[in-house]
Structure formats: structure tokens, C-alpha cells
Amino acid sequence: MSTIDAVVSGAGGVGLAAREGRRSGRGWNVWVGLLVTGLVIGFGSFVYQWSAGLTVTGLSNTITWGLYIVAFMFLVGISAGGLIVVAGAELAGTHRFEHVNRLAVVCSVAAVATAAGTILPDLGRPQMAWKMLVQPHLTSPLVWDMAVLSLYLVIGVVDLWILTRRPVPAKSLRVMAIVSLPVAILVHSVTAWIFGLLVARPFWNTPLLAPLFISSALVSGTALVIATAAIVERLTNFVVGGAVYRGLRRLLLWFVAADAFLLFTEVMTTFVSGEPDHREQLDVLLTGRLAPVFWAEVTIGLLLPAMILVFTNTRRWIVTASVLLLAGVFAKRINILFAAEFDPLVGLAPGIPGGRPGQPFRPDEIYLPSWVELGVLTGMVAFFCTIVTIGVRYAVLPHQDEDPVLD
Amino acid sequence: MSTEPTGRVSPIEALSPASRAYGTIDVRSEHPRWGMAVDLERCVGCWSCAVICKSENAVPLGMWWNRILTDGAALDTPSSDDRGGHDLHWVPLACQHCDDAPCQKVCPTSATWTNAEGVVLVNQDDCIGCRYCMAACPYGVRVFNWGDSEYPVPEGTGMVAPRPVGSVEKCTLCVHRLAENQVPSCVWSCPAQARIFGDLEAPESRLVQMLESRNPTILLEEKGTHPKVSYLQPRRRRPLLAVAAATEIETEIDSGEGS
Ligand code: SF4
Ligand code: SF4
Ligand code: SF4
Numbered sequence: 001m002s003t004i005d006a007v008v009s010g011a012g013g014v015g016l017a018a019r020e021g022r023r024s025g026r027g028w029n030v031w032v033g034l035l036v037t038g039l040v041i042g043f044g045s046f047v048y049q050w051s052a053g054l055t056v057t058g059l060s061n062t063i064t065w066g067l068y069i070v071a072f073m074f075l076v077g078i079s080a081g082g083l084i085v086v087a088g089a090e091l092a093g094t095h096r097f098e099h100v101n102r103l104a105v106v107c108s109v110a111a112v113a114t115a116a117g118t119i120l121p122d123l124g125r126p127q128m129a130w131k132m133l134v135q136p137h138l139t140s141p142l143v144w145d146m147a148v149l150s151l152y153l154v155i156g157v158v159d160l161w162i163l164t165r166r167p168v169p170a171k172s173l174r175v176m177a178i179v180s181l182p183v184a185i186l187v188h189s190v191t192a193w194i195f196g197l198l199v200a201r202p203f204w205n206t207p208l209l210a211p212l213f214i215s216s217a218l219v220s221g222t223a224l225v226i227a228t229a230a231i232v233e234r235l236t237n238f239v240v241g242g243a244v245y246r247g248l249r250r251l252l253l254w255f256v257a258a259d260a261f262l263l264f265t266e267v268m269t270t271f272v273s274g275e276p277d278h279r280e281q282l283d284v285l286l287t288g289r290l291a292p293v294f295w296a297e298v299t300i301g302l303l304l305p306a307m308i309l310v311f312t313n314t315r316r317w318i319v320t321a322s323v324l325l326l327a328g329v330f331a332k333r334i335n336i337l338f339a340a341e342f343d344p345l346v347g348l349a350p351g352i353p354g355g356r357p358g359q360p361f362r363p364d365e366i367y368l369p370s371w372v373e374l375g376v377l378t379g380m381v382a383f384f385c386t387i388v389t390i391g392v393r394y395a396v397l398p399h400q401d402e403d404p405v406l407d
Numbered sequence: 408m409s410t411e412p413t414g415r416v417s418p419i420e421a422l423s424p425a426s427r428a429y430g431t432i433d434v435r436s437e438h439p440r441w442g443m444a445v446d447l448e449r450c451v452g453c454w455s456c457a458v459i460c461k462s463e464n465a466v467p468l469g470m471w472w473n474r475i476l477t478d479g480a481a482l483d484t485p486s487s488d489d490r491g492g493h494d495l496h497w498v499p500l501a502c503q504h505c506d507d508a509p510c511q512k513v514c515p516t517s518a519t520w521t522n523a524e525g526v527v528l529v530n531q532d533d534c535i536g537c538r539y540c541m542a543a544c545p546y547g548v549r550v551f552n553w554g555d556s557e558y559p560v561p562e563g564t565g566m567v568a569p570r571p572v573g574s575v576e577k578c579t580l581c582v583h584r585l586a587e588n589q590v591p592s593c594v595w596s597c598p599a600q601a602r603i604f605g606d607l608e609a610p611e612s613r614l615v616q617m618l619e620s621r622n623p624t625i626l627l628e629e630k631g632t633h634p635k636v637s638y639l640q641p642r643r644r645r646p647l648l649a650v651a652a653a654t655e656i657e658t659e660i661d662s663g664e665g666s
Binding site for chain 1 (some may be wrong): 413467469474476477478498500509512513514515516517518534535538540542543544545546547551553554557571572575626630632659
């Protein structure tokens with residue numbers, strides 16, 4: 001969704017500046033202006049929400065988590081790209097992706113940092129967030145996630161530092177690859193377990209949730225690298241080379257196949273033999289209120305791009321498929337979050353109190369984010385783009401002539 | 408913290424000694440573990456307990472710690488079952504004070520905790536408002552302070568301090584009253600005496616005796632939360648065999664009339 005737009009425009013602005021070869025180019029100024037506007041909108045919305053309370057969001061006592069948590073899940077997922085391109089390639093012994101490795105790590109760092117930042121506006125009392133650090137409750141998956149995400153962020157920054165050394169210290173790179181792989185698996189698993197360990201939410205409470213988060217992360221992470229690389233290549237003198245796209249396409253095919261298989265086996269098992277509670281929450285997706293989003297996810301966000309990847313091998317189509325896959329994974333995050341929230345376990349009339357004066361009892365029919373939430377999201381997108389911009393400007397473009405370009 | 412007294416004079420204090428005696432906890436063992444039973448046979452669905460809970464605990468407008476669900480019908484229109492009887496009962500629902508409370512496990516700051524007497528509480532000083540506990544509670548009994556609290560009267564209500572914006576709250580089992588050896592407000596106020604409060608560790612308490620002599624069920628037993636609130640099933644329902652026999656007789660009469 002908007003993250004993709006942002007990446008597109010983000011890389012575009014950088015591109016303009018880079019092509020003009022000076023920091024004060026017109027495109028650069030426009031881009032910095034956009035970023036600052038986005039950050040101001042986001043920060044302003046956040047401060048307003050902070051002073052008024054979360055009452056200015058579209059959330060309620062039934063839909064307690066909304067857009068911020070969807071964005072959080074999505075951002076954690078797309079951070080997988082850097083790892084695939086750097087650690088994966090390193091361990092597989094291929095140099096194929098060397099040219100985009102810094103770009104991929106920049107995207108990862110930006111994604112993890114933004115994901116961590118996304119938690120703050122979701123809190124009712126952000127001023128109390130420090131309590132999580134000084135008195136962490138060790139049985140809480142939120143605490144585990146905070147730990148692994150911080151570790152992952154540090155790994156990303158160290159990776160980037162190593163990749164910008166000349167010559168690249170091969171041994172350090174290998175050590176980092178070995179360290180980062182288990183941490184990455186943990187990052188996506190623990191993020192899944194925030195949801196998957198809750199008995200109250202049968203739709204989340206499946207052992208397949210962690211594998212599903214990993215497969216979705218691999219898909220969206222790879223797709224993000226492809227999309228970003230294409231944009232940067234189009235708008236700057238940065239050359240990616242056909243070999244990178246073709247290599248990533250093959251990887252992406254495997255990831256999409258795994259993701260589709262896991263989704264299918266989860267849906268199939270629940271549909272045929274799931275517990276009634278679990279089945280009811282699945283029905284929200286199959287035939288219920290979220291059916292349009294779910295079927296769009298499966299057709300436009302999964303099957304269509306899979307077909308494109310199978311039958312085509314050109315840059316244009318690989319990029320198109322990647323953008324569709326990113327949208328598909330975003331839709332998947334929406335579906336996972338709300339399938340369980342729309343249908344609470346104890347759903348007897350009159351339902352759960354809405355929470356605000358005058359708000360009726362009942363589970364909400366639908367959740368729509370408020371303008372404040374969209375404003376905060378704009379800020380997150382701007383934050384993500386700012387980090388990517390800085391990264392591209394100072395870590396990606398300066399060394400580009402030193403990398404081998406495989407066509 | 409939500410349990411601090413506000414210094415207001417409780418209406419119960421102001422009442423006669425007899426009223427106070429009526430609200431006194433029957434037995435208390437050395438290490439009490441508080442529990443409750445709701446007699447579904449007696450509950451008339453009047454919402455008295457829900458309303459007094461709000462006024463006792465300063466629960467703002469739009470929020471409820473305790474509410475009366477209707478099992479077997481949409482809202483309060485009774486539906487008929489195939490036996491011709493009304494297939495409906497009320498399910499008063501508040502925090503179940505789970506022994507293995509999922510809300511407590513997931514709380515990142517330990518704001519949600521269980522006191523020595525088994526009461527699950529939220530320490531609002533530590534609550535960061537992440538609402539993880541709301542996602543984790545299978546019963547949907549926690550409510551969030553979305554914005555500034557509003558009360559039906561400007562000065563507010565309640566025997567305990569209101570909670571800050573952005574924090575989560577829920578039934579405290581009226582811990583401030585337990586300290587005074589008084590049963591919770593909802594128990595004291597129930598006009599049908601459908602709520603039985605007591606010490607699960609005291610075999611001679613009325614609660615334990617009722618749990619032994621009646622047919623208690625707990626909500627969502629399969630989730631493994633081990634609630635300390637039980638529901639006593641109505642006895643007036645005809646047992647299944649009798650129902651089958653009665654249906655047969657009715658069918659015979661019907662066909663007899665038809666021929
Ligand atoms: S009923 Fe919900 S809020 Fe109460 S202890 Fe159990 S899980 Fe926690
Ligand atoms: S909302 Fe408060 S009580 Fe609930 S899990 Fe978060 S910090 Fe704990
Ligand atoms: S025990 Fe007290 S806080 Fe809990 S529902 Fe009853 S009146 Fe409300």
C-alpha cells in the first residue's frame with residue numbers, strides 16, 4: 001500500500017538528486033520537502049493522539065489493535081530482504097546479489113527501525129514505555145520481540161558498516177551471516193508468537209503461524225528489494241543488472257510457493273476439521289466481512305504474481321509481480337489481524353462495550369482507521385523513506401562503481 | 408492504583424448495621440482464595456450488579472466491568488426451543504479471575520498481576536496501554552480508557568480512584584471491600600441473591616458447598632484458564648430423557664388429533 005508508494009517516490013527523489021549529481025538539485029529539494037512534511041504530519045498526529053487519548057482512533061474494546069499493528073507486522077516482514085540478499089547469498093556462496101546488498105540492508109534497517117517506532121503510537125501511555133525496559137515481564141512475547149528486534153537492528157547496522165568497508169572484510173561478513181540467520185528466524189517467529197500464543201484467538205493460535213510469518217517475510221522482503229532496486233535503477237545511474245532480477249525471481253518463486261502452500265494447508269485443515277471457534281474465525285475470511293480482502297489477497301496478491309513469475313522473465317514483469325506480492329502480503333496482515341478480532345470468543349448479546357460515552361455494546365461491524373491513524377501512518381512512511389534516503393545517499397550510491405555488475 | 412480508597416463514605420457504611428452484616432464475608436480461611444458463583448437459576452437479568460459495579464468502582468460512561476449477556480436469544484427477546492419452553496438464560500460476565508490468567512502472562516510490564524488471594528489486578532501505574540491483555544483475555548472483559556472519563560454526575564462516582572487515560576481496567580473483585588471483610592458490591596446488591604461469593608479454600612463456606620451440591624460449569628473450560636468464577640446451571644430444565652418422553656407424548660397427541 002502506501003509503504004510501496006513511499007518507496008517508489010522515496011527512491012525517485014533520491015534518484016533525481018543523484019542524477020543531477022549534486023545535493024542541492026531541485027528534485028532533491030522537493031523530496032526533502034515531502035519527507036519533512038510527512039514527518040511533521042506524522043508527528044503532529046501522534047502528539048494530538050497522545051493528548052486526546054486513543055479515542056481519536058477507529059479502535060474500540062472489540063477491535064483493540066488496528067492499522068498500527070498491521071503496519072508493524074508488515075514492516076517486520078519486509079525487513080527480511082537484507083538478510084536474504086546478504087546472509088543467504090553469503091552462506092550459499094553466491095556473489096550474484098553483491099551489487100544490491102547495501103540497498104537491501106538499508107531497506108531492512110529502515111523497516112526494523114520503523115516497526116519499532118510503530119509500537120509507540122499504539123500505546124495508550126507512550127510516556128510509560130520505559131517501564132518495559134526497566135521491569136520487563138519475561139513471559140510476555142512483546143518483551144521477547146522487543147529484545148530480538150533490537151538485536152536485529154544492531155545486526156543490520158553492523159552489516160551495513162561491514163559492506164561499506166573497502167575491501168569488504170569477507171570473514172566478518174561470514175560471521176555476521178551465521179549470527180544473523182537464527183536471529184532473523186527468531187524475529188519473524190516471535191512476531192508471530194505475539195499473536196500465535198493467545199488461546200483467546202483461535203485463528204492466531206496455530207503452530208503454523210510462525211512458519212507463515214517467515215514465508216510471508218521472505219516473499220515481501222525479496223519483493224521489496226526487487227521493487228526498490230528497480231526504482232533506484234530507473235531514476236539514477238545506479239545499475240542493478242539483469243542477473244540480480246533473474247536470481248531474485250527464482251528465489252521469489254520458491255518463497256511464493258512455500259507461502260501459498262502454508263496458507264493452503266492452514267486454511268484447508270481448519271476448513272475441513274478445525275475447532276468450531278477456529279472455523280468461525282476462518283469464515284470471517286472465506287465468506288464473512290473480510291471475504292473481499294481475503295480473496296483479493298489470494299488472487300491478485302498471490303496467484304496472479306505467481307503466474308507472472310512462472311511465465312515471464314523480464315525486468316518489467318518481475319517488478320510488477322513484486323509490487324503485487326507486497327500488496328498481497330499487506331492484505332494478508334490485515335486478514336490475519338482482523339479475522340480474530342471481528343469474532344470474539346464470547347460473542348453473546350449484547351456484546352462488548354464500545355468504550356466511549358454513548359458508544360453501544362456489540363462487536364464492531366467493521367474497523368476503519370481514523371484520519372489521525374492515517375496521519376501517523378504517513379509519518380511512519382516518511383520515517384521509513386528518510387532512513388532509506390539517507391542510506392541510499394551515503395551507503396549505496398558512493399560505492400556503486402566498485403561493485404561488479406552481472407548482466 | 409485502582410484499589411486506593413477515595414475517602415468517600417460508602418453507601419454501605421451509611422446503612423444500618425444489619426445491611427453491613429448482610430455484606431460480611433461468611434468464612435475466611437487462613438490463606439483465602441476468593442471465588443464466586445453465579446446461580447443461573449436465580450439470575451433475573453436485571454443489571455443491578457452491572458450498575459452498582461459502575462458506581463462502586465468509578466467506571467466511566469461507555470465502559471462496563473460487569474455486564475449481563477443473554478444466552479439463547481438476540482438481546483432480550485426470548486426464543487422458544489423445540490420443547491416449547493423458553494431456551495434462554497442470562498450470563499452475567501465480568502473478569503473470571505483466572506488461576507492461569509492469559510492476560511497476566513502477556514503483560515509486558517507486569518502491570519497485570521495476581522495478589523496473594525488469587526485476585527487478578529491491574530496496577531495502572533505500570534500499565535503502558537499496549538492492550539495486549541485485551542487480545543489475550545478469552546472472555547473479553549477488559550476495557551480501555553480511550554479518552555477522558557465522563558461520569559453521569561460531574562464529581563464522579565466510586566469508592567476507588569479513577570484510572571488514567573490510556574490504561575486498561577477491569578473487575579477488581581472489589582478488593583477494597585474484601586479488605587473490610589465485605590463481599591463485592593455486585594454480590595451484595597443482587598436482588599435475586601444469584602451471586603455467591605466466598606473463600607474457595609474454606610470447605611465450610613457457602614460458596615464451596617454450593618459448588619459441591621450444584622452443577623457448576625466454567626466458561627471456555629477448554630482454554631485452560633482455570634477461572635475462579637463458576638456458573639451454577641439451572642435445575643428447572645427438564646433432563647433430556649424426560650424431554651424425549653414428553654416430545655413423544657406430544658407427537659402421539661398431535662397425530663391422534665390429526666386422524
Ligand atoms: S477473565 Fe480475562 S481479564 Fe480476567 S483473569 Fe481471566 S484472562 Fe484475565
Ligand atoms: S495494556 Fe497494561 S495491563 Fe494490559 S498488557 Fe499492556 S501494560 Fe499490561
Ligand atoms: S466484584 Fe466488584 S468490580 Fe467485580 S464485577 Fe462485582 S462489583 Fe464489579
